[in-house]
Amino acid sequence: MTDPTTSPVERAGPDETALRVVRMARPRWGDPATPAQLPPAAAALIGTGDPGARRGVNIDEIGLADPHVPPAVRAALIDALGAEHVTADRYERIAHTRGYSTPDLLALRNGDASDAPDLVVRPGSHDEVVAVLGICAAHRVAVVPFTGGTSVVGGLAPERAGFAGVVTVDVTRLDALVGVDEISRTATLQAGLRGVRAEELLRERGFILGHFPQSYEGAGLGGYAATRSAGQSSAGYGRFDEMVEGLLLATPRGTIRLGTAPKSAAGPDLRQLVLGSEGAFGIITEVTVRIRPVPAHRVFEGWRFADFGSGAAALRALAQDGPMPTVLRLSDEVETAIGLTDPASAGGDEVTGGCLAIVGYEGHHQEVEARRAAASAVLEDAGGVALGPGPGEAWRTGRFRAPYLRDPLLDAGVLVETLETVTYWSRLAALKTVVTAAITDALNAQGTPPLVMCHISHVYAAGASLYFTVVCPQTDDPLAQWAAAKKASNDAIRAADAAITHHHGVGRDHRDAYHAEIGDLALEALRAVKRTLDPDGVCNPGVLLGSTRCSPPVHPVSTRSDVARPAGG
Numbered sequence: 057m058t059d060p061t062t063s064p065v066e067r068a069g070p071d072e073t074a075l076r077v078v079r080m081a082r083p084r085w086g087d088p089a090t091p092a093q094l095p096p097a098a099a100a101l102i103g104t105g106d107p108g109a110r111r112g113v114n115i116d117e118i119g120l121a122d123p124h125v126p127p128a129v130r131a132a133l134i135d136a137l138g139a140e141h142v143t144a145d146r147y148e149r150i151a152h153t154r155g156y157s158t159p160d161l162l163a164l165r166n167g168d169a170s171d172a173p174d175l176v177v178r179p180g181s182h183d184e185v186v187a188v189l190g191i192c193a194a195h196r197v198a199v200v201p202f203t204g205g206t207s208v209v210g211g212l213a214p215e216r217a218g219f220a221g222v223v224t225v226d227v228t229r230l231d232a233l234v235g236v237d238e239i240s241r242t243a244t245l246q247a248g249l250r251g252v253r254a255e256e257l258l259r260e261r262g263f264i265l266g267h268f269p270q271s272y273e274g275a276g277l278g279g280y281a282a283t284r285s286a287g288q289s290s291a292g293y294g295r296f297d298e299m300v301e302g303l304l305l306a307t308p309r310g311t312i313r314l315g316t317a318p319k320s321a322a323g324p325d326l327r328q329l330v331l332g333s334e335g336a337f338g339i340i341t342e343v344t345v346r347i348r349p350v351p352a353h354r355v356f357e358g359w360r361f362a363d364f365g366s367g368a369a370a371l372r373a374l375a376q377d378g379p380m381p382t383v384l385r386l387s388d389e390v391e392t393a394i395g396l397t398d399p400a401s402a403g404g405d406e407v408t409g410g411c412l413a414i415v416g417y418e419g420h421h422q423e424v425e426a427r428r429a430a431a432s433a434v435l436e437d438a439g440g441v442a443l444g445p446g447p448g449e450a451w452r453t454g455r456f457r458a459p460y461l462r463d464p465l466l467d468a469g470v471l472v473e474t475l476e477t478v479t480y481w482s483r484l485a486a487l488k489t490v491v492t493a494a495i496t497d498a499l500n501a502q503g504t505p506p507l508v509m510c511h512i513s514h515v516y517a518a519g520a521s522l523y524f525t526v527v528c529p530q531t532d533d534p535l536a537q538w539a540a541a542k543k544a545s546n547d548a549i550r551a552a553d554a555a556i557t558h559h560h561g562v563g564r565d566h567r568d569a570y571h572a573e574i575g576d577l578a579l580e581a582l583r584a585v586k587r588t589l590d591p592d593g594v595c596n597p598g599v600l601l602g603s604t605r606c607s608p609p610v611h612p613v614s615t616r617s618d619v620a621r622p623a624g625g
């Protein structure tokens with residue numbers, strides 16, 4: 057833990073404003089120039105032997121099948137985009153293989169790139185995206201939309217069966233700030249902008265978006281919208297879906313533009329149909345989002361609670377009766393003891409008893425200080441003990457480093473993975489208990505007792521999310537080991553009537569649980585939407601909705617006789 061007596065300004069270190077877009081070296085996370093080492097205390101705590109024992113194969117040893125899209129498709133894509141934006145290069149294909157869940161990383165470390173796309177294309181405009189979708193639909197080639205590639209739910213691993221090939225559409229050439237409406241405080245940005253670059257462009261105009269997921273160094277706007285991402289400042293700025301005012305969607309059948317005005321009573325809000333659609337309906341090429349002035353004043357501080365229950369009650373009081381800080385999170389006893397909120401001290405000696413809450417405020421000076429004073433009174437009334445800015449600033453400046461620890465842990469033979477859910481306040485404690493028990497039992501049964509840590513990082517008037525981090529020794533088959541734990545936690549979440557995901561999304565990993573959650577009729581309705589927008593079922597097949605039966609042809613390209621259709625679609 058850091059020195060709580062130092063002022064926030066003195067303690068300020070690298071944060072979101074100091075980060076730059078990095079090209080990650082899959083399967084490892086983050087800026088290759090700044091890899092993490094396991095803090096010695098953490099290594100001692102885990103008791104690992106050889107720190108590189110499970111490092112896995114290097115990229116040249118990864119097996120990759122020859123690309124097999126029909127030559128006519130490749131020719132048409134080159135014609136539409138230019139040869140330099142259509143590639144079957146081995147490293148590009150591997151760099152676009154799956155996402156960043158621990159199973160995704162383990163598979164690549166095992167040399168398995170069987171989900172690699174056949175081609176990677178980079179369209180440079182909305183019209184080019186529409187053209188790519190038309191070509192792929194005409195030839196029944198599966199399309200994987202790809203922005204930052206940080207999916208942790210299997211959102212980038214489509215089903216291949218019945219398709220003539222897989223093309224990943226990487227939208228990162230769509231990287232312009234289209235415009236800022238300073239009066240309405242909205243900005244229109246192309247969907248391929250990485251979060252880091254979007255904030256950089258907005259700051260030059262005196263604004264921020266304020267969306268800081270822990271994957272901030274990798275993820276981008278198209279992915280944020282497609283997964284309904286939640287950032288660490290969600291208490292103050294909202295989830296990404298709450299920031300979106302308008303969207304531009306390219307589908308195999310043409311374009312949909314949504315968001316004529318901020319609110320409307322004209323029918324259902326179709327923006328909500330596109331937000332969270334995970335590429336199953338088409339490709340988002342542009343978003344219009346709410347922005348706010350760059351905050352002049354920021355304070356982050358720590359609070360200690362005797363236990364998780366009293367800390368959760370304090371967060372609930374703020375969420376229900378206010379005032380709301382900008383950042384509000386609470387680690388349970390285990391996560392607090394391990395020091396996961398401050399990766400630099402992970403596993404260190406400086407253990408804070410009880411549960412650590414991080415509370416941050418951003419805005420104008422006077423407003424921040426008024427809100428901070430009022431919120432501090434609520435926290436104190438709820439039994440919180442103020443720890444000063446030290447823990448808050450340590451969290452703020454170290455918050456994007458935590459994911460860097462996963463690679464050295466996996467190298468050392470430690471299994472580490474996260475999962476999340478959300479429920480009502482009245483059920484939160486019970487949900488935490490059953491999910492922890494399910495994960496623990498599943499891993500105990502394999503002879504690998506885990507540490508299960510938990511925190512609340514997104515709060516609402518009616519409820520909150522729970523985010524679990526699981527650490528244990530790897531077995532000889534860590535993929536099967538985690539699959540058993542994940543199934544147990546999914547079952548526990550379903551049995552507790554909680555949501556299968558708060559912000560990671562559905563992908564393929566949560567698909568069955570999601571379908572059980574919404575029921576057959578709702579699923580049928582969503583599949584009907586997909587059949588209308590994507591009659592050939594080429595958009596991210598298998599993700600979110602599972603197999604969708606093809607309807608009778610409703611547009612010219614689907615009538616082509618050379619389009620192979622899978623039995624049952």
Ligand SMILES: Cc1cc2nc3c(=O)[nH]c(=O)nc-3n(C[C@H](O)[C@H](O)[C@H](O)COP(=O)(O)OP(=O)(O)OC[C@H]3O[C@@H](n4cnc5c(N)ncnc54)[C@H](O)[C@@H]3O)c2cc1C
Pocket residue numbers: 085155156157200201202203204205206207208210211212227247268269270271274275276277278279280281282283284285286287288333334335336338339340341459559560561563596599
């Ligand atoms: C270390 C780490 C930390 C994370 N922390 C958070 C967090 O704090 N909060 C959070 O919400 N999530 C988090 N995630 C999950 C992930 O970062 C989010 O889901 C993020 O929104 C994905 O953005 P992306 O640009 O990487 O999308 P991708 O991974 O590229 O895509 C995600 C899904 O959306 C689809 N898609 C991508 N682009 C488009 C598009 N333009 N149009 C239509 N569909 C598209 C893809 O096909 C895929 O199914 C984390 C992941 C990692 C690895």
